[in-house]
Amino acid sequence: MDIFSTYSVKIKHYNHIFKDTVKVYREAVDFLIDVCLENGEELSSIDSSLNKQRFIETLCHTTKNNKAIYDFDNKFYKFPSYLRRGAISEAIGKVNSYKSNLNNWKVNPVGKEPSVPRAGYIFPCMYRTDMYKAVIGDNYKARIKVRTRNTWDWIEVDLRKSDIDYINRHCKLRKKCAPTLQKRGKAWYLDFPFEEKVKLNDTHIQEQTIVAVDLGINSAATVSVMLADGAILDRRFLNLSKEQDCLKHSVNRIKKAQQNRCYRTPRLWARVKRINKDISIKTAQFIIDVAVLYNADTIVFEHLDKFGKKRDSKKQKLHMWKCKEVQAIVANKAHRLSMRVSTINAWGTSKLAFDGSGYVLRGLDADLPTYSLCKFNNGKIYNCDLSASYNIGARYFIREILKSVPVKVRFELEAKVPQITKRSTCTFSTLINLNTELQDLNA
Known part of the structure; x- marks a missing residue:
């Protein structure tokens, strides 16, 4: 890869x-x-x-x-x-x-006809030997060919020492490609692309250790480390309460400014984006740390679709939720560690109890003090995000196990465990039942 x-x-x-x-x-x-x-x-x-x-x-x-x-x-x-x-x-x-x-x-003529393309805001690539040369003997300088004095000529530019030291320290084993000249704000940059080849693990599904992740709006992440037989090795919770309070305070400052007819607040929005970025990075690093601790083979997320209009009172909170960014950061880090990243159907992972007792009641609907707790039909009170993480891991194992068995065996399993025929209603209890039937067939 x-x-x-x-x-x-x-x-x-x-x-x-x-x-x-x-x-x-x-x-x-x-x-x-x-x-x-x-x-x-x-x-x-x-x-x-x-x-x-x-x-x-x-x-x-x-x-x-x-x-x-x-x-x-x-x-x-x-x-x-x-x-x-x-x-x-x-x-x-x-x-x-x-x-x-x-x-x-x-x-399908919907909307306006596409307009004729233009160059737009593109930037030139500094191809090596012809447009870019490193200065021999000084790692912090480079020569690039630019348009100056009505001609194309070479100029020598100074590069920031911290950037070059970072590349020499962390990107030494990667293939460096031709840089691109870019402008961000009032500063100019050379964007160096790097290419590296990694080989992802090919562990059999019955021998895999996975990290099932439930990304929440109220809590940052709930993680369960699982095996194919349904064994839970560990459960971890990440609640970035300080960062969430800072984010809520910054958003409220923007609301207050808008109430006073100050609709353009770039500095306040920049602060909100930085806090959100910090939450994404810390959440991704927490997930990777757990995966490395247990030498996980796969990290499993929900396939979250945020498209469409949001009409409820949590519209802005859902819009600020950086679930896709967290998944992208985790995927980038995991692939470098030879781990795989997979997604499953997200429908009903939080609504269905992991023990197969049906739909759950959350928060005030179940007379509970917090929305993070839920009540099962049998009266059990449990952490809702933890139950969802069990279901996430179970759906991944059910899908991969059914892929690995012959078609005849799969039909027999579907007859004995009918829940596996509909992936959107599978729970942790379905995985336990599936493993039981597999053991009976192999006996």
Whole structure:
């Protein structure tokens, strides 16, 4: 499996010199987009992306054996060859996306017709040897080719020492790709992509140890470490009460400002985003720490869908919930540790009791002081998030076990345990019953 990551290195002492470079690059992409649109039929008949790039280059670039049709070389004088090919690839990609969207719109004409693509806010890639060179003997400096004084010339830039030291310390074993010039705020950066290859574990389902995670809105995460036979090795809870209070206080400050007709509050929103980011990072690190402690093979989440309108009183709280970001961070860290990440059907994991007694009552509906507790039909009072984590792990094991057995055995199991035929109603008790029937069949 290939993992790609990016680290941004800040460029010191330069603020305005790169504007002309980005401007010329975007104008070149716009020019090449028009060329691709005018030669759309010939371009669509070519299969290989490399051959498409060569075809557009022959139309725009004059050489000893080729006479260009379009006046690209005169309009963009001394445009670097690597950057020209990058601009051609960018233009071809935007045109292909436009044609695909246009065909989809013609089939189902909902909304406005897709507009002709433009370069937009893209930035040039500093291809090695032609656009970027590291200064030998000084790791904190680099030479890049930019548009300056109406020509393309090399300049030497100073890079931030902490960024370079971090790359040398943590990214030494990864493959470094060509950087991209980027602007964030008033500062300019070189974004270095890194590529690394990892091999994920192939442990058999009956020998796997999983970490079942229930991400909550009120509590950060509830984690259960499970085995395939239903054994629970550990249960962990993460309640970031201090961070949640800070988030609630910051949101209330925004509400207060809006009540006083101050609708633009970028600094207050920036504080909220930083707190939310901190909660996501701490939650992801907590999950990874538990997985490493028990040498887990798979981390299991719910497949959470937040699309659509939210109309209840918790609309803003649900909107601020960064469940997808937590899952992305965990997946990135887990894959580097050869762990797998899986998702299961989220319907009813909290509503159904893990012991198979049916639907639960939560909070005030069950005369309980907190919404985190629930009451089962048999009168048992239990932590609702913990019950949900049991169901999450059970659904993963049920799905993978049924995949691993022959079809004939699966039909026999479905006849004896009918609950496994409908994945959205499986609970922890279903896994126990399934394992019992498997043992009887193997006996």
